[in-house]
Amino acid sequence: MTIARTAGISTAILATLLSSVAHAEGTLNLLTWEGYADPSYVTQFEQETGCKVNATYVGSNDDFAPKLMAGGGVFDLITPSLDTTKLMIDLDLVEPVDTAKITAWGDLYPTLTSLDAIQKDGQIYGVPYTWGGIVLMYRTDAFTTPPESIADLWNPDLKGKVSIWDDKSSIYLAARKNGDMNIYSLSDAQIAAAQQALVEQKPLVRKYWATAGELVDLYKSGEIVISNTWAGNQASILKRAGIDMTEFVPKEGAEGWVDIWMVVKDTPNLDCAYKYMNMQLSPLGQCAIANINTASVANPVAAKSCMSPEQFVELHQDDPGYLERLMVWQSLGDRYEAYANAWNAVKAQ
CATH class of the missing domain: 3.40.190.10 (Periplasmic binding protein-like II)
Structure with missing residues:
Protein backbone atom coordinates (compact mmCIF):
# COMPACT_ATOMS: atom_id res chain seq x y z
CA MET A 1 0.00 0.00 0.00
CA GLY A 132 22.77 8.86 17.33
CA GLY A 133 24.35 9.51 13.96
CA ILE A 134 24.43 7.74 10.61
CA VAL A 135 28.07 7.76 9.58
CA LEU A 136 30.38 5.69 7.38
CA MET A 137 32.69 2.85 8.37
CA TYR A 138 35.24 0.58 6.73
CA ARG A 139 37.55 -2.34 7.42
CA THR A 140 40.77 -0.66 8.45
CA ASP A 141 42.93 -3.34 6.84
CA ALA A 142 41.27 -2.87 3.43
CA PHE A 143 42.52 0.66 2.79
CA THR A 144 45.98 2.19 2.53
CA THR A 145 44.43 5.65 2.07
CA PRO A 146 41.59 6.16 4.57
CA PRO A 147 38.22 7.10 3.03
CA GLU A 148 36.94 10.53 3.99
CA SER A 149 33.98 11.18 1.69
CA ILE A 150 30.58 9.81 0.73
CA ALA A 151 32.05 9.61 -2.76
CA ASP A 152 34.18 6.67 -1.55
CA LEU A 153 30.97 4.61 -1.65
CA TRP A 154 31.03 5.20 -5.41
CA ASN A 155 34.67 4.16 -5.90
CA PRO A 156 34.71 1.76 -8.91
CA ASP A 157 37.73 -0.03 -7.44
CA LEU A 158 35.43 -1.30 -4.68
CA LYS A 159 32.99 -3.06 -7.00
CA GLY A 160 31.03 -5.68 -5.07
CA LYS A 161 32.52 -4.55 -1.74
CA VAL A 162 30.06 -1.77 -0.86
CA SER A 163 26.84 -1.83 1.14
CA ILE A 164 24.34 0.89 2.04
CA TRP A 165 21.19 0.84 4.15
CA ASP A 166 17.96 -0.34 2.53
CA ASP A 167 16.11 2.81 3.51
CA LYS A 168 14.84 5.97 1.85
CA SER A 169 17.63 7.83 3.71
CA SER A 170 19.88 6.55 0.93
CA ILE A 171 18.40 9.44 -1.05
CA TYR A 172 19.83 11.80 1.60
CA LEU A 173 23.21 10.13 1.21
CA ALA A 174 23.28 10.38 -2.57
CA ALA A 175 22.02 13.98 -2.52
CA ARG A 176 24.93 15.04 -0.29
CA LYS A 177 27.31 13.22 -2.61
CA ASN A 178 25.84 15.36 -5.41
CA GLY A 179 26.38 18.52 -3.36
CA ASP A 180 22.69 19.00 -2.51
CA MET A 181 22.72 19.68 1.23
CA ASN A 182 19.03 20.58 1.62
CA ILE A 183 18.40 16.87 2.02
CA TYR A 184 14.94 17.12 3.66
CA SER A 185 13.53 19.55 1.09
CA LEU A 186 14.93 18.28 -2.19
CA SER A 187 13.29 19.38 -5.43
CA ASP A 188 12.02 16.80 -7.90
CA ALA A 189 15.15 17.40 -9.98
CA GLN A 190 17.44 16.88 -6.97
CA ILE A 191 15.62 13.67 -6.01
CA ALA A 192 15.95 12.45 -9.59
CA ALA A 193 19.67 13.23 -9.53
CA ALA A 194 20.09 11.33 -6.24
CA GLN A 195 18.15 8.41 -7.71
CA GLN A 196 20.39 8.40 -10.78
CA ALA A 197 23.51 8.45 -8.61
CA LEU A 198 22.24 5.42 -6.70
CA VAL A 199 21.46 3.59 -9.95
CA GLU A 200 25.03 4.28 -11.10
CA GLN A 201 26.34 2.98 -7.78
CA LYS A 202 24.28 -0.21 -7.90
CA PRO A 203 26.91 -2.38 -9.71
CA LEU A 204 29.30 -1.63 -6.84
CA VAL A 205 26.86 -2.74 -4.14
CA ARG A 206 27.15 -6.26 -2.79
CA LYS A 207 23.85 -5.97 -0.92
CA TYR A 208 21.60 -3.34 0.62
CA TRP A 209 21.64 -4.08 4.35
CA ALA A 210 18.34 -4.13 6.25
CA THR A 211 19.33 -4.90 9.84
CA ALA A 212 22.33 -4.39 12.07
CA GLY A 213 22.94 -8.12 12.15
CA GLU A 214 22.90 -8.39 8.38
CA LEU A 215 25.52 -5.67 7.99
CA VAL A 216 27.73 -7.27 10.64
CA ASP A 217 27.52 -10.61 8.82
CA LEU A 218 28.50 -8.99 5.50
CA TYR A 219 31.69 -7.70 7.10
CA LYS A 220 32.41 -10.92 8.98
CA SER A 221 32.19 -12.95 5.78
CA GLY A 222 34.56 -10.56 4.01
CA GLU A 223 31.94 -9.66 1.41
CA ILE A 224 32.16 -5.91 1.96
CA VAL A 225 34.76 -3.41 3.15
CA ILE A 226 32.82 -0.10 3.37
CA SER A 227 29.27 1.02 4.19
CA ASN A 228 27.18 3.50 6.05
CA THR A 229 26.23 2.52 9.59
CA TRP A 230 24.41 3.44 12.77
CA ALA A 231 27.14 5.24 14.69
CA GLY A 232 28.75 3.10 17.37
CA ASN A 233 26.52 0.10 16.73
CA GLN A 234 27.82 -2.32 14.12
CA ALA A 235 31.43 -1.12 14.40
CA SER A 236 31.48 -1.98 18.10
CA ILE A 237 30.03 -5.44 17.44
CA LEU A 238 32.65 -6.10 14.76
CA LYS A 239 35.50 -4.88 16.95
CA ARG A 240 34.40 -7.28 19.67
CA ALA A 241 34.56 -10.03 17.02
CA GLY A 242 38.19 -9.11 16.30
CA ILE A 243 37.65 -7.12 13.09
CA ASP A 244 39.42 -3.78 13.04
CA MET A 245 36.88 -1.16 11.95
CA THR A 246 37.14 2.59 11.49
CA GLU A 247 34.05 4.75 11.78
CA PHE A 248 34.03 8.34 10.49
CA VAL A 249 31.89 11.36 9.72
CA PRO A 250 32.34 12.08 5.99
CA LYS A 251 33.33 15.57 4.92
CA GLU A 252 29.77 16.05 3.60
CA GLY A 253 28.41 15.66 7.13
CA ALA A 254 26.32 13.03 8.85
CA GLU A 255 22.62 12.60 9.56
CA GLY A 256 21.26 12.32 13.06
CA TRP A 257 18.35 10.21 14.25
Whole structure:
Protein backbone atom coordinates (compact mmCIF):
# COMPACT_ATOMS: atom_id res chain seq x y z
CA MET A 1 0.00 0.00 0.00
CA THR A 2 1.43 3.39 -0.94
CA ILE A 3 1.71 6.18 1.58
CA ALA A 4 -0.47 8.40 -0.64
CA ARG A 5 -3.25 5.84 -0.54
CA THR A 6 -2.65 5.34 3.16
CA ALA A 7 -2.95 9.05 3.87
CA GLY A 8 -6.31 9.10 2.14
CA ILE A 9 -7.93 6.47 4.32
CA SER A 10 -10.62 7.95 6.54
CA THR A 11 -10.52 7.85 10.31
CA ALA A 12 -13.55 5.57 10.33
CA ILE A 13 -11.86 3.01 8.10
CA LEU A 14 -8.70 3.22 10.21
CA ALA A 15 -10.72 2.45 13.31
CA THR A 16 -12.25 -0.57 11.60
CA LEU A 17 -8.86 -1.87 10.50
CA LEU A 18 -7.30 -1.43 13.90
CA SER A 19 -10.19 -3.01 15.76
CA SER A 20 -10.53 -5.96 13.38
CA VAL A 21 -7.90 -7.92 15.26
CA ALA A 22 -8.42 -8.16 19.00
CA HIS A 23 -5.65 -7.10 21.33
CA ALA A 24 -4.66 -9.60 23.97
CA GLU A 25 -4.96 -7.56 27.15
CA GLY A 26 -1.83 -7.76 29.27
CA THR A 27 0.27 -8.73 26.25
CA LEU A 28 2.27 -5.81 24.92
CA ASN A 29 2.88 -6.03 21.17
CA LEU A 30 5.77 -3.91 19.95
CA LEU A 31 6.68 -2.85 16.43
CA THR A 32 10.25 -1.81 16.95
CA TRP A 33 13.97 -2.09 16.19
CA GLU A 34 16.40 -4.85 17.14
CA GLY A 35 17.52 -4.51 20.75
CA TYR A 36 14.46 -2.56 21.91
CA ALA A 37 12.88 -5.68 23.39
CA ASP A 38 15.98 -7.61 24.40
CA PRO A 39 15.52 -10.53 26.83
CA SER A 40 18.27 -9.07 29.05
CA TYR A 41 15.74 -6.62 30.44
CA VAL A 42 12.37 -7.79 29.07
CA THR A 43 12.44 -10.93 31.22
CA GLN A 44 12.86 -8.84 34.36
CA PHE A 45 10.14 -6.44 33.20
CA GLU A 46 7.70 -9.30 32.62
CA GLN A 47 8.43 -10.81 36.02
CA GLU A 48 8.01 -7.51 37.84
CA THR A 49 4.89 -6.26 36.03
CA GLY A 50 3.03 -9.32 34.76
CA CYS A 51 2.97 -7.71 31.31
CA LYS A 52 4.06 -10.09 28.55
CA VAL A 53 6.06 -8.60 25.69
CA ASN A 54 5.99 -9.67 22.04
CA ALA A 55 8.14 -7.85 19.49
CA THR A 56 8.03 -7.57 15.71
CA TYR A 57 11.18 -5.97 14.29
CA VAL A 58 11.51 -3.47 11.47
CA GLY A 59 14.51 -2.80 9.25
CA SER A 60 13.42 0.63 8.04
CA ASN A 61 11.18 3.50 9.08
CA ASP A 62 9.30 2.83 5.87
CA ASP A 63 7.91 -0.32 7.54
CA PHE A 64 5.83 1.37 10.23
CA ALA A 65 2.94 2.84 8.24
CA PRO A 66 2.33 -0.19 5.98
CA LYS A 67 2.45 -2.65 8.88
CA LEU A 68 0.08 -0.59 11.01
CA MET A 69 -2.26 0.00 8.09
CA ALA A 70 -2.30 -3.59 6.81
CA GLY A 71 -4.86 -4.78 9.32
CA GLY A 72 -3.05 -8.09 9.73
CA GLY A 73 -1.87 -7.47 13.26
CA VAL A 74 -2.30 -5.04 16.11
CA PHE A 75 0.46 -3.28 17.99
CA ASP A 76 0.50 -1.31 21.22
CA LEU A 77 3.81 0.56 21.05
CA ILE A 78 5.98 1.59 18.11
CA THR A 79 9.40 3.28 17.85
CA PRO A 80 9.61 5.25 14.62
CA SER A 81 12.45 7.68 14.08
CA LEU A 82 12.02 11.41 13.97
CA ASP A 83 11.36 11.65 10.23
CA THR A 84 8.37 9.31 10.57
CA THR A 85 6.66 10.47 13.77
CA LYS A 86 4.64 13.23 12.08
CA LEU A 87 3.30 10.70 9.60
CA MET A 88 2.10 8.48 12.45
CA ILE A 89 0.37 11.46 14.07
CA ASP A 90 -1.18 12.77 10.85
CA LEU A 91 -2.51 9.31 9.96
CA ASP A 92 -4.19 9.19 13.39
CA LEU A 93 -2.38 5.95 14.22
CA VAL A 94 -1.08 7.09 17.61
CA GLU A 95 -2.50 8.88 20.61
CA PRO A 96 -1.17 11.66 22.86
CA VAL A 97 1.15 10.70 25.69
CA ASP A 98 0.33 11.70 29.26
CA THR A 99 3.77 12.98 30.24
CA ALA A 100 2.69 13.06 33.89
CA LYS A 101 2.80 9.25 33.74
CA ILE A 102 6.38 9.28 32.40
CA THR A 103 8.41 9.28 35.60
CA ALA A 104 11.64 10.51 34.04
CA TRP A 105 10.10 13.08 31.67
CA GLY A 106 11.75 15.98 33.50
CA ASP A 107 15.17 14.29 33.31
CA LEU A 108 15.20 13.93 29.51
CA TYR A 109 17.24 16.30 27.36
CA PRO A 110 15.06 19.40 26.76
CA THR A 111 16.30 19.38 23.15
CA LEU A 112 14.47 16.07 22.71
CA THR A 113 11.28 16.72 24.66
CA SER A 114 10.72 19.99 22.75
CA LEU A 115 11.03 18.43 19.30
CA ASP A 116 8.35 19.70 16.94
CA ALA A 117 8.01 16.26 15.33
CA ILE A 118 6.40 14.78 18.46
CA GLN A 119 3.88 17.57 18.99
CA LYS A 120 0.55 18.57 17.53
CA ASP A 121 -2.09 21.02 18.76
CA GLY A 122 -0.32 21.47 22.07
CA GLN A 123 -0.14 17.75 22.85
CA ILE A 124 2.87 15.42 23.08
CA TYR A 125 2.71 12.24 21.00
CA GLY A 126 6.07 10.62 21.64
CA VAL A 127 8.68 9.79 24.26
CA PRO A 128 12.32 10.20 23.14
CA TYR A 129 14.35 7.06 23.79
CA THR A 130 17.68 6.82 21.93
CA TRP A 131 19.62 8.87 19.41
CA GLY A 132 22.77 8.86 17.33
CA GLY A 133 24.35 9.51 13.96
CA ILE A 134 24.43 7.74 10.61
CA VAL A 135 28.07 7.76 9.58
CA LEU A 136 30.38 5.69 7.38
CA MET A 137 32.69 2.85 8.37
CA TYR A 138 35.24 0.58 6.73
CA ARG A 139 37.55 -2.34 7.42
CA THR A 140 40.77 -0.66 8.45
CA ASP A 141 42.93 -3.34 6.84
CA ALA A 142 41.27 -2.87 3.43
CA PHE A 143 42.52 0.66 2.79
CA THR A 144 45.98 2.19 2.53
CA THR A 145 44.43 5.65 2.07
CA PRO A 146 41.59 6.16 4.57
CA PRO A 147 38.22 7.10 3.03
CA GLU A 148 36.94 10.53 3.99
CA SER A 149 33.98 11.18 1.69
CA ILE A 150 30.58 9.81 0.73
CA ALA A 151 32.05 9.61 -2.76
CA ASP A 152 34.18 6.67 -1.55
CA LEU A 153 30.97 4.61 -1.65
CA TRP A 154 31.03 5.20 -5.41
CA ASN A 155 34.67 4.16 -5.90
CA PRO A 156 34.71 1.76 -8.91
CA ASP A 157 37.73 -0.03 -7.44
CA LEU A 158 35.43 -1.30 -4.68
CA LYS A 159 32.99 -3.06 -7.00
CA GLY A 160 31.03 -5.68 -5.07
CA LYS A 161 32.52 -4.55 -1.74
CA VAL A 162 30.06 -1.77 -0.86
CA SER A 163 26.84 -1.83 1.14
CA ILE A 164 24.34 0.89 2.04
CA TRP A 165 21.19 0.84 4.15
CA ASP A 166 17.96 -0.34 2.53
CA ASP A 167 16.11 2.81 3.51
CA LYS A 168 14.84 5.97 1.85
CA SER A 169 17.63 7.83 3.71
CA SER A 170 19.88 6.55 0.93
CA ILE A 171 18.40 9.44 -1.05
CA TYR A 172 19.83 11.80 1.60
CA LEU A 173 23.21 10.13 1.21
CA ALA A 174 23.28 10.38 -2.57
CA ALA A 175 22.02 13.98 -2.52
CA ARG A 176 24.93 15.04 -0.29
CA LYS A 177 27.31 13.22 -2.61
CA ASN A 178 25.84 15.36 -5.41
CA GLY A 179 26.38 18.52 -3.36
CA ASP A 180 22.69 19.00 -2.51
CA MET A 181 22.72 19.68 1.23
CA ASN A 182 19.03 20.58 1.62
CA ILE A 183 18.40 16.87 2.02
CA TYR A 184 14.94 17.12 3.66
CA SER A 185 13.53 19.55 1.09
CA LEU A 186 14.93 18.28 -2.19
CA SER A 187 13.29 19.38 -5.43
CA ASP A 188 12.02 16.80 -7.90
CA ALA A 189 15.15 17.40 -9.98
CA GLN A 190 17.44 16.88 -6.97
CA ILE A 191 15.62 13.67 -6.01
CA ALA A 192 15.95 12.45 -9.59
CA ALA A 193 19.67 13.23 -9.53
CA ALA A 194 20.09 11.33 -6.24
CA GLN A 195 18.15 8.41 -7.71
CA GLN A 196 20.39 8.40 -10.78
CA ALA A 197 23.51 8.45 -8.61
CA LEU A 198 22.24 5.42 -6.70
CA VAL A 199 21.46 3.59 -9.95
CA GLU A 200 25.03 4.28 -11.10
CA GLN A 201 26.34 2.98 -7.78
CA LYS A 202 24.28 -0.21 -7.90
CA PRO A 203 26.91 -2.38 -9.71
CA LEU A 204 29.30 -1.63 -6.84
CA VAL A 205 26.86 -2.74 -4.14
CA ARG A 206 27.15 -6.26 -2.79
CA LYS A 207 23.85 -5.97 -0.92
CA TYR A 208 21.60 -3.34 0.62
CA TRP A 209 21.64 -4.08 4.35
CA ALA A 210 18.34 -4.13 6.25
CA THR A 211 19.33 -4.90 9.84
CA ALA A 212 22.33 -4.39 12.07
CA GLY A 213 22.94 -8.12 12.15
CA GLU A 214 22.90 -8.39 8.38
CA LEU A 215 25.52 -5.67 7.99
CA VAL A 216 27.73 -7.27 10.64
CA ASP A 217 27.52 -10.61 8.82
CA LEU A 218 28.50 -8.99 5.50
CA TYR A 219 31.69 -7.70 7.10
CA LYS A 220 32.41 -10.92 8.98
CA SER A 221 32.19 -12.95 5.78
CA GLY A 222 34.56 -10.56 4.01
CA GLU A 223 31.94 -9.66 1.41
CA ILE A 224 32.16 -5.91 1.96
CA VAL A 225 34.76 -3.41 3.15
CA ILE A 226 32.82 -0.10 3.37
CA SER A 227 29.27 1.02 4.19
CA ASN A 228 27.18 3.50 6.05
CA THR A 229 26.23 2.52 9.59
CA TRP A 230 24.41 3.44 12.77
CA ALA A 231 27.14 5.24 14.69
CA GLY A 232 28.75 3.10 17.37
CA ASN A 233 26.52 0.10 16.73
CA GLN A 234 27.82 -2.32 14.12
CA ALA A 235 31.43 -1.12 14.40
CA SER A 236 31.48 -1.98 18.10
CA ILE A 237 30.03 -5.44 17.44
CA LEU A 238 32.65 -6.10 14.76
CA LYS A 239 35.50 -4.88 16.95
CA ARG A 240 34.40 -7.28 19.67
CA ALA A 241 34.56 -10.03 17.02
CA GLY A 242 38.19 -9.11 16.30
CA ILE A 243 37.65 -7.12 13.09
CA ASP A 244 39.42 -3.78 13.04
CA MET A 245 36.88 -1.16 11.95
CA THR A 246 37.14 2.59 11.49
CA GLU A 247 34.05 4.75 11.78
CA PHE A 248 34.03 8.34 10.49
CA VAL A 249 31.89 11.36 9.72
CA PRO A 250 32.34 12.08 5.99
CA LYS A 251 33.33 15.57 4.92
CA GLU A 252 29.77 16.05 3.60
CA GLY A 253 28.41 15.66 7.13
CA ALA A 254 26.32 13.03 8.85
CA GLU A 255 22.62 12.60 9.56
CA GLY A 256 21.26 12.32 13.06
CA TRP A 257 18.35 10.21 14.25
CA VAL A 258 16.13 10.04 17.32
CA ASP A 259 13.91 7.04 18.03
CA ILE A 260 10.60 7.74 19.73
CA TRP A 261 8.20 5.54 21.70
CA MET A 262 4.64 6.16 20.52
CA VAL A 263 1.40 4.65 21.83
CA VAL A 264 -0.82 3.10 19.16
CA LYS A 265 -4.29 4.61 19.24
CA ASP A 266 -6.91 2.87 21.38
CA THR A 267 -4.62 0.21 22.82
CA PRO A 268 -6.30 -1.56 25.77
CA ASN A 269 -2.80 -2.21 27.15
CA LEU A 270 -2.19 1.37 28.21
CA ASP A 271 -1.05 0.44 31.71
CA CYS A 272 1.55 -2.01 30.39
CA ALA A 273 2.58 0.49 27.70
CA TYR A 274 3.40 3.18 30.27
CA LYS A 275 5.18 0.67 32.50
CA TYR A 276 7.32 -0.38 29.54
CA MET A 277 8.18 3.17 28.52
CA ASN A 278 9.10 4.00 32.12
CA MET A 279 11.32 0.94 32.33
CA GLN A 280 13.03 1.93 29.07
CA LEU A 281 13.85 5.38 30.48
CA SER A 282 15.13 3.98 33.77
CA PRO A 283 18.79 3.05 34.36
CA LEU A 284 17.88 -0.57 33.51
CA GLY A 285 16.50 0.28 30.09
CA GLN A 286 18.81 3.14 29.19
CA CYS A 287 22.06 1.37 29.96
CA ALA A 288 20.82 -1.89 28.46
CA ILE A 289 20.14 -0.27 25.09
CA ALA A 290 23.36 1.74 25.27
CA ASN A 291 25.29 -1.50 25.71
CA ILE A 292 23.28 -3.59 23.25
CA ASN A 293 22.99 -1.09 20.40
CA THR A 294 25.79 1.28 21.46
CA ALA A 295 23.33 4.15 21.09
CA SER A 296 23.20 7.41 23.00
CA VAL A 297 20.15 7.67 25.25
CA ALA A 298 17.55 10.29 26.11
CA ASN A 299 17.91 10.32 29.90
CA PRO A 300 21.32 11.62 31.00
CA VAL A 301 20.41 11.26 34.67
CA ALA A 302 19.79 7.52 34.26
CA ALA A 303 22.86 7.21 32.03
CA LYS A 304 25.14 8.83 34.57
CA SER A 305 23.92 6.49 37.30
CA CYS A 306 24.75 3.32 35.38
CA MET A 307 27.51 4.20 32.88
CA SER A 308 31.20 4.49 33.48
CA PRO A 309 32.52 8.04 33.03
CA GLU A 310 34.29 6.85 29.88
CA GLN A 311 31.11 5.44 28.33
CA PHE A 312 29.16 8.55 29.29
CA VAL A 313 31.59 10.70 27.32
CA GLU A 314 31.96 8.21 24.46
CA LEU A 315 28.20 8.28 23.82
CA HIS A 316 28.13 12.11 23.94
CA GLN A 317 25.83 12.05 26.98
CA ASP A 318 27.85 14.97 28.34
CA ASP A 319 27.38 16.90 25.09
CA PRO A 320 23.75 17.09 23.92
CA GLY A 321 24.87 19.73 21.44
CA TYR A 322 26.50 16.90 19.47
CA LEU A 323 23.06 15.97 18.17
CA GLU A 324 22.43 19.55 17.07
CA ARG A 325 25.61 19.44 15.00
CA LEU A 326 24.25 16.51 12.99
CA MET A 327 21.77 16.86 10.13
CA VAL A 328 18.94 15.55 12.31
CA TRP A 329 16.18 13.80 10.42
CA GLN A 330 13.09 15.90 9.72
CA SER A 331 9.58 15.09 8.64
CA LEU A 332 9.27 15.03 4.86
CA GLY A 333 5.59 15.92 4.96
CA ASP A 334 3.88 15.54 1.61
CA ARG A 335 7.28 14.87 0.00
CA TYR A 336 7.58 11.51 1.77
CA GLU A 337 6.31 9.49 -1.15
CA ALA A 338 8.64 11.21 -3.64
CA TYR A 339 11.66 10.10 -1.59
CA ALA A 340 10.31 6.60 -0.92
CA ASN A 341 9.36 6.08 -4.56
CA ALA A 342 12.80 7.18 -5.73
CA TRP A 343 14.51 4.68 -3.43
CA ASN A 344 12.14 1.88 -4.42
CA ALA A 345 12.81 2.66 -8.09
CA VAL A 346 16.55 2.25 -7.49
CA LYS A 347 16.02 -1.19 -5.98
CA ALA A 348 13.65 -2.20 -8.76
CA GLN A 349 16.22 -1.58 -11.53
